[in-house]
Amino acid sequence: MPEGTRIAAVDAVPERGSYLFSVEDAFTNEREAILVPCEDEPGVEAWLNNCPHEDQRFDRGDGAAMRDGEIICPKHGSLFDACEGDCGNGPAAGSSLRPVEIAVEDGDVFLVDDGYTYLKDGGLDDDEGPSSTSHLSF
Template sequence: MSAGHYLCRLDELPDGDSRGFDPLRQGRDAVLVVRQGARVHAYLDACPHHGGTPMAWRKDAYLNGDRDRIVCSAHGAQFDIATGLCTLGPCLGQSLQPVAVTITQDQDIYIVPNGI
C-alpha cells in the first residue's frame, strides 16, 4: 500500500503555524495544513463560499492575527482550525473540505491514499 503524498516533516511546520502544499504538482498550493501541537489539520486550499478561491493572502499565510482561525483572503471568512467550520463571514455554517493526513513514527506528514 502506498504511503500517499509526502508533505513535510512535523518539525518543519512550527507549532501554531500554517503552510500550503502542492501535492499533485499542479503549480499552486491545493492543500493547507495547520499544526496545533502534535496534531495537524489539513484542508483543500479552497474557500467554500468563493468558488474554490485559494485561501492565503500570501504564501503560507492562512491564519488570522491571533493564529486561532483560518482566514479566507478573498472576503475575510474565518474557519475553526480543528473542524474547518466557518464561524464568521458570508459562508457561515459551511466548512472547508478536510484532507486526510497521517503522521508516521518518523514524524513525516503524508496525505493518506485517496485522502485528496
C-alpha cells in the same frame, strides 16, 4: 510507516500559518492544499487551500493568516476552525473546508487520502487558481 507519501515534518508547519503543498485529484485536477497547526491530535490538519464560500486562496505563498486556532479568509475575514474546518461567522458561516486526509508518524506528515496524489511542496505554478482581491492584511 503509513501507506502514503511523506509531505513534510510536523515541525515544518508554522505555529501561526500554513505549509503549502500541491496534489492532484482523481480527475487529474491539480489543487493546492495546506497543513495547519491544530491543538487536537495529531497536531496538524490538512485542507484544500481555498475558501468554500468564494474561491479565494488562504495561503498565497507566504502562509495562511491564522488567529486563535482559526484560518482567516483573506477576502471576507470569515474564520474556519483549523481542527474541524467549520465556519461559524461572516459570509462563509455554515460552510466547511474540504479535508485532505493525512497521517502523522514519527514526526512526519503523510498524505493518505485515496482521492489525492502528492505532487510537490509549494503551490501551483500555473496562476490559474483562485487569488484574493482583498485589501485585508494580517
